[in-house]
Structures are given as C-alpha cells and as structure tokens.
Amino acid sequence: MHPALRFYKLSYIDSQSLLPLLRDYTNPNDFLSRLVKSGQLIRLKNGFYLISELIENQPIPFEQIGNQLYGPSYISLEWALSYYGLIPEGVYKVTSVSFLRSKTFKTPVGEFDYKHLSISKFAIGQALGKNQTGNFLIATPEKALIDLVYFKCKKMNAEDLMIDLVEGRRIDIDRLKNLNKAHLLEIKNDYKSQIVNTLVEVIGLL
The missing domain is CATH 1.10.10 (Arc Repressor Mutant, subunit A)
Structure with missing residues (x-):
C-alpha cells in the first residue's frame, strides 16, 4: 500500500x-x-x-458506500428490507433513495441504484443502521416497505399487492403484522399515494 x-x-x-x-x-x-x-x-x-x-481483510461497507457515493441519500427498498430480515434472499444491488435525480452506478464491487423522491417525502422515516464499519443512514422498516411499494407496485389493487409482497418477494406475513402501524400512517400522510394508502390499509387488516 x-x-x-x-x-x-x-x-x-x-x-x-x-x-x-x-x-x-x-x-x-x-x-x-x-x-x-x-x-x-x-x-x-x-x-x-x-x-x-x-x-x-474486512467486509466491503456497502451501506456506507451507498450513503457516500451519491446523495444526500439513505439505504431503502430491497437492500433495507434484507438488512431488517423482512425478505429472506440476499440482495445484489444496493438500493437507496435520494431527493436528487434517479441514478445508477455500476462499479467493480456491485451496482448502486438511487430512486428520486421529493424532499417532502424524503425526510421522514430515517434511522441509523450499523455494520462492522460503523453507522449509516437507512430507512426504517416501515419506510423501506413504503418506498418499495411506491416505486415498484403502482396501479396494483390490494389483492395483487399482497400476492406481490408475500408470494413474489416472500415477505413473511407475521413480519408485516409486527410493523409499527402508527409510523406507517405517519409516512402515508406525507406520501399522498394511492398504492401507499392501499398498503397501509391492508397491513391494518392483518
């Protein structure tokens, strides 16, 4: 060196x-x-x-790289859901949200994908995660799920949405039941999105 x-x-x-x-x-x-x-x-x-x-000699700090490579941004969507154990499979693209324009970086150590979210929706529902390198900015489990649905499940009805989440993405229904309902409602009010409204209503019925 x-x-x-x-x-x-x-x-x-x-x-x-x-x-x-x-x-x-x-x-x-x-x-x-x-x-x-x-x-x-x-x-x-x-x-x-x-x-x-x-x-x-140490794990690649994918989450910190995700925060630093482009931003302001926070880890969200599939990578965050995997971090929290809501989806069982490993994820091979580091997924983040930023209030800058959407962008993807293909690097020698993997792909880093950023979705644009308006600043009014961006600020709510962030937390500090931790790995062997230290802390990083990540969506709460509720925000990560809402981001996923907001970006990737638009125009689905309630039945199709649950099929996509439980059968397609293999999210455990018990994990959905245990999400913070008050926090989901708080985020929903900022998003003002029909598919997010549907998600929160369905989880409330579980």
Whole structure:
C-alpha cells in the first residue's frame, strides 16, 4: 500500500480527503490515476475510491458506500428490507433513495441504484443502521416497505399487492403484522399515494 493511503483507516475515500495527503506531488490527480492503474485504489466513480488492501481483510461497507457515493441519500427498498430480515434472499444491488435525480452506478464491487423522491417525502422515516464499519443512514422498516411499494407496485389493487409482497418477494406475513402501524400512517400522510394508502390499509387488516 502506498504510504499516503496508510493515514486513512476507512476502506473508502474521496479525492477531497486524499489530495491533502498527496500535497507533495506535482500533479496529485495524475498520481491518483496511477494508483488506480496499479490496483491500489478501486475507482467507483470519479473522485470516489476503495482502498484495495483494506477490503481484502474486512467486509466491503456497502451501506456506507451507498450513503457516500451519491446523495444526500439513505439505504431503502430491497437492500433495507434484507438488512431488517423482512425478505429472506440476499440482495445484489444496493438500493437507496435520494431527493436528487434517479441514478445508477455500476462499479467493480456491485451496482448502486438511487430512486428520486421529493424532499417532502424524503425526510421522514430515517434511522441509523450499523455494520462492522460503523453507522449509516437507512430507512426504517416501515419506510423501506413504503418506498418499495411506491416505486415498484403502482396501479396494483390490494389483492395483487399482497400476492406481490408475500408470494413474489416472500415477505413473511407475521413480519408485516409486527410493523409499527402508527409510523406507517405517519409516512402515508406525507406520501399522498394511492398504492401507499392501499398498503397501509391492508397491513391494518392483518
């Protein structure tokens, strides 16, 4: 590992943090490119990198990367539901929500997908998650489910929605029953969406 990288303990880093460590170099940006070519850095997008040696010995902090790669954003939809154990299968795309425009990053370590949500809906229902690297911003279980339905289940009736969630996505009905009903209603009032209204009504009847 290049000595400049040893000063940084996290496995992800942006160019703004790196450039001060490279102030002795005439052209730091060219040097960053050489670090990428040599494999010491993995470029996820222009100006954002993983430090190769650090991810060899620790899990890749997908959630923190999701927060930092594009934002403001929070982890939501399938990735968040998997984190909370509401869906049984592993998820292979890090799914997030941002009030910036929708965007997808295909990187050497996986795909990071961001859905646009208006700022009036964005702020409610966020929490701090935790992994081996530290904390990250994630939707509450209720917000993650509402985001999923809002973006991917529009125009479904109540029956089709439940089939999609329980049979298609294999969400356990008992887990749906245990969601915080008051929090669901709080989020529903901000979304003003027919499919979200349907979801909250159906869960209320379980």
